[in-house]
Amino acid sequence: xxxxxxxxxxxxxxxxxxxxxxxxxxxxxxxxxxxxxxxxxxxxxxxxxxxxxxxxxxxxxxxxxxxxxxxxxxxxxxxxxxxxxxxxxxxxxxxxxxxxxxxxxxxxxxxxxxxxxxxxxxxxxxxxxxxxxxxxxxxxxxxxxxxxxxxxxxxxxxxxxxxxxxxxxxxxxxxxxxxxxxxxxxxxxxxxxxxxxxxxxxxxxxxxxxxxxxxxxxxxxxxxxxxxx
Amino acid sequence: xxxxxxxxxxxxxxxxxxxxxxxxxxxxxxxxxxxxxxxxxxxxxxxxxxxxxxxxxxxxxxxxxxxxxxxxxxxxxxxxxxxxxxxxx
Amino acid sequence: xxxxxxxxxxxxxxxxxxxxxxxxxxxxxxxxxxxxxxxxxxxxxxxxxxxxxxxxxxxxxxxxxxxxxxxxxxxxxxxxxxxxxxxxxxxxxxxxxxxxxxxxxxxxxxxxxxxxxxxxxxxxxxxxxxxxxxxxxxxxxxxxxxxxxxxxxxxxxxxxxxxxxxxxxxxxxxxxxxxxxxxxxxxxxxxxxxxxxxxxxxxxxxxxxxxxxxxxxxxxxxxxxxxxxxxxxxxxxxxxxxxxxxxxxxxxxxxxxxxxxxxxxxxxxxxxxxxxxxxxxxxxxxxxxxxxxxxxxxxxxxxxxxxxxxxxxxxxxxxxxxxxxxxxxxxxxxxxxxxxxxxxxxxxxxxxxxxxxxxxxxxxxxxxxxxxxxxxxxxxxxxxxxxxxxxxxxxxxxxxxxxxxxxxxxxxxx
Ligand SMILES: Cc1cc2nc3c(=O)[nH]c(=O)nc-3n(C[C@H](O)[C@H](O)[C@H](O)COP(=O)(O)OP(=O)(O)OC[C@H]3O[C@@H](n4cnc5c(N)ncnc54)[C@H](O)[C@@H]3O)c2cc1C
Numbered sequence: 001x002x003x004x005x006x007x008x009x010x011x012x013x014x015x016x017x018x019x020x021x022x023x024x025x026x027x028x029x030x031x032x033x034x035x036x037x038x039x040x041x042x043x044x045x046x047x048x049x050x051x052x053x054x055x056x057x058x059x060x061x062x063x064x065x066x067x068x069x070x071x072x073x074x075x076x077x078x079x080x081x082x083x084x085x086x087x088x089x090x091x092x093x094x095x096x097x098x099x100x101x102x103x104x105x106x107x108x109x110x111x112x113x114x115x116x117x118x119x120x121x122x123x124x125x126x127x128x129x130x131x132x133x134x135x136x137x138x139x140x141x142x143x144x145x146x147x148x149x150x151x152x153x154x155x156x157x158x159x160x161x162x163x164x165x166x167x168x169x170x171x172x173x174x175x176x177x178x179x180x181x182x183x184x185x186x187x188x189x190x191x192x193x194x195x196x197x198x199x200x201x202x203x204x205x206x207x208x209x210x211x212x213x214x215x216x217x218x219x220x221x222x223x224x225x226x227x228x229x
Numbered sequence: 230x231x232x233x234x235x236x237x238x239x240x241x242x243x244x245x246x247x248x249x250x251x252x253x254x255x256x257x258x259x260x261x262x263x264x265x266x267x268x269x270x271x272x273x274x275x276x277x278x279x280x281x282x283x284x285x286x287x288x289x290x291x292x293x294x295x296x297x298x299x300x301x302x303x304x305x306x307x308x309x310x311x312x313x314x315x316x317x318x
Numbered sequence: 319x320x321x322x323x324x325x326x327x328x329x330x331x332x333x334x335x336x337x338x339x340x341x342x343x344x345x346x347x348x349x350x351x352x353x354x355x356x357x358x359x360x361x362x363x364x365x366x367x368x369x370x371x372x373x374x375x376x377x378x379x380x381x382x383x384x385x386x387x388x389x390x391x392x393x394x395x396x397x398x399x400x401x402x403x404x405x406x407x408x409x410x411x412x413x414x415x416x417x418x419x420x421x422x423x424x425x426x427x428x429x430x431x432x433x434x435x436x437x438x439x440x441x442x443x444x445x446x447x448x449x450x451x452x453x454x455x456x457x458x459x460x461x462x463x464x465x466x467x468x469x470x471x472x473x474x475x476x477x478x479x480x481x482x483x484x485x486x487x488x489x490x491x492x493x494x495x496x497x498x499x500x501x502x503x504x505x506x507x508x509x510x511x512x513x514x515x516x517x518x519x520x521x522x523x524x525x526x527x528x529x530x531x532x533x534x535x536x537x538x539x540x541x542x543x544x545x546x547x548x549x550x551x552x553x554x555x556x557x558x559x560x561x562x563x564x565x566x567x568x569x570x571x572x573x574x575x576x577x578x579x580x581x582x583x584x585x586x587x588x589x590x591x592x593x594x595x596x597x598x599x600x601x602x603x604x605x606x607x608x609x610x611x612x613x614x615x616x617x618x619x620x621x622x623x624x625x626x627x628x629x630x631x632x633x634x635x636x637x638x639x640x641x642x643x644x645x646x647x648x649x650x651x652x653x654x655x656x657x658x659x660x661x662x663x664x665x666x667x668x669x670x671x672x673x674x675x676x677x678x679x680x681x682x683x684x685x686x687x688x689x690x691x692x693x694x695x696x697x698x699x700x701x702x703x704x705x706x707x708x709x710x711x712x713x714x715x716x717x718x719x720x721x722x723x724x725x726x727x728x729x730x731x732x
Contacts, residue, residue: 085237156230156242169238169290171245176289244627248617265717269567272660272716276558276571278620300572301620 015058016138016196017203024217031227032114034059038221047222049187052144052215054206055223057191058199060095061117064133066104073130074105077119081105086167088180091115098167098180106135106178108193111224137178138199140206141223143189146213151190153209155179159190173205184223234308235287236294249284251275252295280306337505338512344519347545348376350699351537352552353524353560355379356388357500357685358677359552360507361692362699363516369693370700373515377508378539380523384504387554387684390622390654392577392599392611394590395686396433396495398453398460399727403710404663405456407690410707412494414689422506426498427604431590433495434468438484438595446490449726453492463491472589479638483596495590497601497609503688527563527674534673548699550675552691555620555655557678564671568678569716570657574615575682576628578651580643582606596635607649610636614656614682622653656681661721662728666695666711667704675699676713682728 014035015021025041036059044050065074075081079097080089082105088098094110107116123132142150151159154173162168162181169178175198180191194202207217221227231243256270275281278301285296285308295314297306307314325333350366352359355377366372379385395415397408419426437443446462453460465477468489478485508518519541526538527549536545551560561568587602600610612632615625629651636643658681659665665679677695680687694705704712710722 156244169287170241171289174244178289264719268717268719272569273567274569274571276568276618276657277562278559281618283618300618303619303621303623 015056016199017056017058020200020203021056021217027219029221029227031059031111032061032109032117034061036111036220036227038227039219040217043216043218043222047225049144049185049222050214050216050218052142052146052150052210052213053218053223054203054210054215055141055143055218055220056203057111057139057141057220058137058196060111060139061109061114061120062135062137062139063107063116063120063123064100064105064135065107065119065123065130066101066133067129067131068103069127069129070103070105070131073127074107074119077122079107079115079119086169088165088167096180098178100167100178104133106133106193108139111220111227136196137193138196138202140192140194140199140203141184141189142192142206142210143184143187143223144215145187146215147188147190149213150206150209150215154205159188173202175202177202231303233285233296233305235285235290235292236308236310236313237292238287238290241287245288247286247288249286249293252282252284338508338518341517341519344376344522344539344541344544345374345517347374348517349374349546350548350550351375351544351546352377352550353537354386354551354553354556355381355383355504355508355518355520356386356552356554357384357503357507357688358388358554358680358691358695359550360504360511360518361688362550362552362677362695363511363518363692364507364514365693365696366699367511367514367516370696372696372700375511375516376544377511377516377518378522378524378537379518379520382520383508383518384501386556387654387656387680388504388688389501390577390652391500391685392601392609393497393500393603393685394433394495394599394601395428395498396492397686398433398449398458398490398492398495399456399724400449400452401663401710401722401724402456403722404724404727405453405458407707407711408686409458411687411690412496414693415496415498415686418503418506418689422510424502424506424509426502426506428496428498429604430494430496431588431601432471433492433590434463434472434592435490435492436468436591436593436595437487437489438479438593440487442595443487445726446488449490458492459494460490460492462488464488467491472587472591474586474642475591475639476641479596480641483638497590497603499604500685503685507688507692524560524563527560529564529671529674532670532672534671547673548675549673550677550695550699552677552695554678554680554684555657557657557676558620561676561678564669564674566669566671566674566676566713568665568713569660570665570679571618572620573617573656573658574619574622574653575611575613575656576615576624576632576651576653577609577611578629578632579603579607579609579649581647581649583608583646591639593635593639596638598632598635598639600636600639608636608643608646614658615653620655622655624651624653658682660716662724663722664691664708664711665713666691666708667698667713668702669713673702679711683724 026037082099094113109116178193528536590601592599659679697705
């Protein structure tokens with residue numbers, strides 16, 4: 001039964017803002033079966049993180065699971081299961097798992113990780129009371145010293161006091177997002193997950209604000225220099 | 230900015246919420262089910278001034294909950310998850 | 319300075335007669351008491367005296383006349399409704415409005431402008447086509463027009479909404495759509511009622527309605543008790559407070575509706591422009607101010623506070639259509655109360671309580687109905703029987719599941 005109810009997602013994912021990146025002269029690279037813009041034509045030279053950097057990571061593998069046995073199932077598979085609501089933990093091979101509810105979890109691989117995709121393939125084979133929650137979220141990463149100012153202009157939450165590593169469900173420029181404050185290369189960063197149909201709009205809004213603060217849209221290669229070739 | 234306290238997500242700007250109307254007894258609990266009672270349930274509302282128990286929805290997280298609000302002063306007095314009104318919201 | 323104005327500066331006393339008298343005190347008894355000195359209540363008093371010879375009437379107003387929805391609306395009058403009952407009723411109101419300035423000998427600045435309901439998608443254009451066909455079938459002057467027609471009539475409009483919003487595909491056009499000076503409507507009816515013997519008591523709040531054996535016996539006010547056998551509740555956004563006094567259940571819920579005006583400009587906008595997608599309707603008053611309103615506030619509230627959210631959203635919509643307004647200032651913003659019904663039609667006529675009449679459920683659409691409501695409610699009170707034009711709007715329709723669905727005709731899909 002579970003097999004039929006939990007079809008694995010189709011293989012290749014394409015970012016919902018693929019066209020916007022293409023228009024910025026994206027240099028594409030396939031990593032773990034998904035395509036990333038590693039560098040954009042107008043990016044500043046060098047590899048510094050600009051005042052504010054906006055990066056699309058919508059290709060990352062995601063998995064949502066829920067059900068009475070979801071926590072147990074994840075833990076048996078070697079995942080460090082977050083105990084509290086909205087808490088997040090690193091996945092063994094990079095990426096994060098976030099507790100979205102009493103019995104609901106969201107996993108996203110790191111750029112080189114594969115745990116979420118492995119688990120996704122296993123889900124449904126003999127796992128009772130664990131069900132897939134379909135996720136095709138867009139993932140945006142915002143970082144740099146002025147990323148706080150971008151959030152201040154678009155969201156009602158004061159992130160100066162936000163607790164890193166805990167997800168927050170809120171609205172950014174009017175779009176419902178799950179948001180994870182984190183630290184990348186010693187810089188404050190924010191990961192935004194959102195319904196892909198809103199992604200082109202939110203991307204456009206964020207780009208305007210990021211650029212008005214002297215920031216840039218950057219490829220994944222700048223934030224993750226050890227990206228596999 | 231007006232703030233509403235979601236029992237799950239904490240204090241948030243009102244723009245993150247959707248109003249779901251007054252909390253009303255489930256009509257299926259009624260034994261009679263006469264047309265007039267059904268019409269009363271379907272159409273009539275307690276639109277009078279006073280403190281109301283209402284459904285509110287935190288949009289980004291998908292959380293439905295109950296708020297007690299004075300519909301004249303617009304003060305939220307308590308919020309809690311449905312069924313949890315005994316415990317302090 | 320014209321002499322007429324100078325007179326005011328030189329006179330110690332007010333040089334012109336008041337629009338209506340201010341009676342010293344309430345009488346012990348009236349043939350009829352009307353709660354609410356808005357256009358509807360004053361209109362009912364006027365027609366009771368003029369058409370039914372009932373002049374022992376007190377209109378009780380807790381604030382000042384026209385201080386409710388009557389003086390707060392965006393003053394749009396139109397009849398492009400969708401049900402036979404609605405279309406007939408509002409068309410009668412439009413016909414009454416056209417003659418009202420002459421009847422009052424008082425200028426209401428009733429001004430037919432043409433009313434556009436913009437369609438921002440092919441689907442919406444199809445809906446407007448359907449509305450036009452239903453309207454034509456009901457004898458209402460209404461048609462679908464294309465972009466070129468809109469541009470020719472409103473040259474300042476940006477048909478592509480600056481690229482920020484979906485472009486305009488066409489519009490429903492209703493040539494008789496009009497605006498009027500709303501407080502003058504209240505004053506006109508007040509003066510006419512007063513001249514025919516009715517009393518208008520401002521600063522007099524009704525605090526209770528006395529019902530004995532299912533019949534009205536009088537009303538309690540903050541200035542004492544009045545005996546009467548007929549009471550009309552014409553308090554629109556305050557109706558739930560009055561129905562509570564008599565124990566009537568209704569579907570009414572109250573939401574604020576907000577509006578604003580800009581600083582006055584030279585006349586440039588002749589038409590009334592409505593965009594459901596942008597939640598906006600807009601016209602230019604005879605004073606030159608742009609008058610604009612939005613959709614209902616998103617939750618129930620019996621308070622006339624206004625919000626920054628509204629001013630922001632409203633400005634954004636106005637700029638999408640008319641980018642050149644960028645430097646124009648907002649002069650003031652305000653809110654009124656709207657008593658919403660589930661079918662977007664009013665609640666009018668007799669009630670299960672003998673002698674208690676209701677005129678409510680005016681939501682966001684009641685200004686245009688002022689004359690016809692006054693007239694039909696007066697008839698209903700005089701005959702203790704619903705007037706033909708309002709039979710379908712009786713409160714009992716909900717118990718019979720016979721709604722009069724006009725949501726599709728609401729201007730911005732509240
Ligand atoms: C912003 C806004 C825009 C609108 N735009 C339009 C439009 O363009 N076209 C349209 O047709 N309609 C419009 N409307 C709706 C319209 O304004 C109302 O439906 C209409 O004015 C109702 O008139 P009324 O005479 O019934 O009530 P009101 O004018 O509201 O009068 C009711 C009166 O009752 C008094 N009262 C209340 N309680 C008591 C009491 N206990 N004792 C004594 N007196 C009491 C109040 O003080 C008030 O003066 C709009 C409304 C708003 C708020």
